[in-house]
Amino acid sequence: MSFENQIKEILKARLEGTATEEELAILREWLDRSPQNRELAELLEESAENLPLLGRIYGYDEQRVWGNIRKAARKRRMRMLAATARKYAAVAAVAALLAGGGWWTLGRRAERLARQAYIEQLTPGVRGAVLTLSSGENVALEAGGRRMLVEQDGTRLEIAGEELAYHKVEAEQEIPMTNTVTVPRGKEFSLRLSDGTQVWLNSESSLVFPVRFGDGPREVTVTGEAYFDVAHDASRRFVVHADTVSVSVYGTAFNISSYADEGAIETTLVRGSVEVRSGHRRAMLQPGQQARVGREGAIFDVRQVAAEDYAAWTRGLFTFNDETIASICRKLSRWYGVEIVPRGVDADKVRYTGVVKRYETFAEMARLLARTDQIRADVEEGKIVLCIDRDDD
Known part of the structure; x- marks a missing residue:
């Protein structure tokens, strides 16, 4: 069982009151990893119906989940289940629906958290x-x-x-x-x-x-x-x-x-x-x-x-000398193993100069690029997008 599926099962067990001490310890460790995990857990626990989606959130690029989440997203969340009987029935119903290819919404907040989690989990080569x-x-x-x-x-x-x-x-x-x-x-x-x-x-x-x-x-x-x-x-x-x-x-x-x-x-x-x-x-x-x-x-x-x-790459460094964002995206794509693309009409004009440690997580890389006050990272359809904000003014 994958770690993400294990977390899903533990969340389900805690909601049902059957989680063991060992399972709760594993869950606490996962919650401590990032604020996004804690927020996501709170949202998922609002309804047992949301739990099966946890594994899909962590499917990332290979399963193209972001396009699916956006297509299925609705404005309101699932209501809390009032009774244990209804709770079990909902879990079973959602499991059957997902098996048939259906989707339940996580809402805008969950989508935002999922995008943040995606960026946070990208590790260097x-x-x-x-x-x-x-x-x-x-x-x-x-x-x-x-x-x-x-x-x-x-x-x-x-x-x-x-x-x-x-x-x-x-x-x-x-x-x-x-x-x-x-x-x-x-x-x-x-x-x-x-x-x-x-x-x-x-x-x-x-x-x-x-x-x-x-x-x-x-x-x-x-x-x-x-x-x-x-x-x-x-x-x-x-x-x-x-x-x-x-x-x-x-x-x-x-x-x-x-x-x-x-x-x-x-x-x-x-x-x-x-x-x-x-x-x-x-x-x-x-x-x-x-x-x-x-x-x-x-x-x-x-x-x-x-x-x-x-x-410098042989010494663990990215060195950019007056380099276009489009060129930087190509280098980062190769290193982080995910498609990273620029967005903005000046992608081949806006240039960046700096030295960054090659073994930083992508989230840290994105934060460093954001210090230019021009570039921010987002997720669209399984791709990382480096947005040049000044083009959106």
């Missing part, structure tokens, strides 16, 4: 990914556990909880096997390749790489965003492919962002030097420089930036 071996087998990379795998060419893969490391061995096959690490929304991951190169992968990113590198260039392919700290090897350059861009290095640290929903691929050099190529165009970067390459080929420029800001 965690470490985790999926490793796809050359055989096609998928291995979950999550907290806990330790195991050692051996690829078909003899390369040893060490998985220790959320860590993944490749260990060089004598080549047993001429062509090395290829692995893929895929990081979904709401997660991040890092790994060490067989040459000692460290790679950090941001949310909604993937890395395709050989389990061991041969005598030629060390080549990998990335989608999304990754930070590389490349092991120096003067005899073999390290090449990162990202869409239409390739970045060549021998030993350096840089960030590359190539999300499909962004207009440009950005390579930002922190240390060393890299060559960025796209078609017939190329540029050598020095530390503190960023190359921007448009997906349609219209952009190819180099500019001076605060390079460390673009790698």
Whole structure:
């Protein structure tokens, strides 16, 4: 039984006078978690008929409950049941109605509380990914556990909880096997390749790489965003492919962002030097420089930036430098694992500058954005909406 369903059953038992001391202790702990929980419990306890809706309130985005709540919302609440017999009958009637797809109203106050509860429960991303071996087998990379795998060419893969490391061995096959690490929304991951190169992968990113590198260039392919700290090897350059861009290095640290929903691929050099190529165009970067390459080929420029800001996500920070709310929404969506959209005609014009801890809850993130006196968070049809209030004046 899910925790939310357990709370629903305890509330029902307390209303009926059958709750045990253990159940009441669990309920008190839940009530202490937030004012929204206490208000919601008070409202739900006004009528046993409302109790079955608790589980649906906590269904969140996957069940699209917000659209359903608004469609079914009415202005008045359910009346208190006067007699125990009527109370039991109502519980049974509502259970039957819900089983048939019906809805009872929680009213405007409950809807507001439910929206607040939705925002409050959104937690930041965690470490985790999926490793796809050359055989096609998928291995979950999550907290806990330790195991050692051996690829078909003899390369040893060490998985220790959320860590993944490749260990060089004598080549047993001429062509090395290829692995893929895929990081979904709401997660991040890092790994060490067989040459000692460290790679950090941001949310909604993937890395395709050989389990061991041969005598030629060390080549990998990335989608999304990754930070590389490349092991120096003067005899073999390290090449990162990202869409239409390739970045060549021998030993350096840089960030590359190539999300499909962004207009440009950005390579930002922190240390060393890299060559960025796209078609017939190329540029050598020095530390503190960023190359921007448009997906349609219209952009190819180099500019001076605060390079460390673009790698700040690997240190647990969001750094926004004169960034549009639309761009911020895309980054927060990937990290919190929920669709976050801007609302307002100036979504691509209003800009925000600041540094925010990456591991804050979304509610805290929303409060920080609200300090601009322009932005507030709301919930509409299962999406988080960042409203630009000045457009509503």
